[in-house]
Amino acid sequence: MEGITGLVDAEDVQPPGRDYERGRVLMTEDTNAAVRGAYDAGATAVLVNDAHGPMRNLLPDLLDPRATLIKGRPKPMGMMEGLTSEHDAVLCVGFHARAGVLGVLSHSFMGHEIEDIWLDDQVTGEIGLFHAASAAYGVPVALLTGDDAACTEMTAWDPAVATVPVKYAKDRFAAQLVPVAEAQAAIETTTLTALQNLPTLPANRTATRQLTVRWQSASVTSHLTAIPGVTRQDDRTVTVEADMLHLYRLFNLFLRVATAVTTNPPYC
Template sequence: MGGLKVYISADMEGITGLVDAEDVQPPGRDYERGRVMMTEDVNAAVRGAFLGGATTVLVNDAHGPMRNLLPDLLDPHATLIKGRPKPMGMIEGLGPEYDVVLCVGFHARAGVLGVLSHSFMGHEIEDIWLDDQVVGEIGLLHDAAAAYGVPVALLTGDDTACAEMNAWDSTVATVAVKHAKDRFAAQLVPVAEARAAIESTAHKALRATRPTPTVNRTTRRLTVRWQNASVANHLPAIPGVTRTDDRTVTVDAPMPDLYRLFNLFLRVATAVTTNPPYC
């Protein structure tokens, strides 16, 4: 297999060794070290991708301020998208021209006992449903990528995030780099072992044969329940958005348009809340 175009979405909470807001949010006392750890996990995935036949690797910094990855330490074979706002957020730059998606450093959804678990906005989002199925960042990204006809081949994170991905799509290879003990505590896989596993699993995942998802432009329903009623009060100004109770809104659209619309939700929510991290 050769000539593969690989897309990497890189989050931070599921990175090797990181367990606390101080590790993943500026100006946390360990944030700068966390940036190095994040970059090295991504580098392991990049190495594995090229071993698996990639000729192009695009990395999207998908965490928080989206300027976490260190360009001078990033594998020079990869191209980086850095900064925000980005209309498609965690999948900015992804399109049908890519062959596969790798998710590095992901975490479990809100309400699940995983390391730094949440859905997109710290504590602001209580729950998300896609067609009445509870979902987090993992499932939304998976289905948005599938709408482009691009399969997710790999996810790295804690064991809870890996289980969430496997429940959504059992064909996705996963690497657990830590095992959740609580929301801010984990039993860590040794760093060298975790990075070797990311590299080798990315390599094998790209070599594996998997069907291309059928591009599906049918209408999907997204429902979001917020902690803050003010967010739900503002969002119905967006055409097509309906408030179903004081804190819940719903909207119908095909993927990946729905994913782009949800990113607009996040920008509105950020504007009307203080959005403190991981309360």
């Protein structure tokens, strides 16, 4: 939701923020633009996974009726719930830059609780992990929308992914906005073009990858080392090796443990 058209502040993207309800409408409208583009490109089915915060932000009565919605949490695969190797493409709508990057509402999964994430030796955030896990299914990421920092981050991972900047970061809670109608028209037309030029991507579900996470709290690291295979590099850093899809599911378990251990609100 942080990368949705017009949204720049926690009040826009978190209940009970004063502009959260309007943010839900904008999130649904950005999603609808991608759904329209997908069907214009010849899609026969579109599955939408509400993947922000409480994961019950999208408004079902305003969502394009041709789309099927997954809503609520917890979900074993979190932001990737519902994705299988049978899908032809992934569309990432409303994404944000990783922690430490000067982007609108930038963070990695948990506000400031996660300081850094590395996949193998490459620093990453939500975009990189999502892209790697999608690739493990053999499903290409075709589109990403968000602020210019998120688009730049996606392009660094995979220049073949089409991006739509719907705002340009001025600071972490400020942006120059693309007009709503213009941004959503760009999402729709770029989705159409992206889906007409999909790359062929072989699935690779068995290759071993290494995930390393540096937390703000040493308490989180202490608890995570109880999970088999998780080792501690230092007081605030853990690492684990597995195939990419297992790592992604395991990381969602990390988030649930960290949420139980900490009480810090995001975006502080």
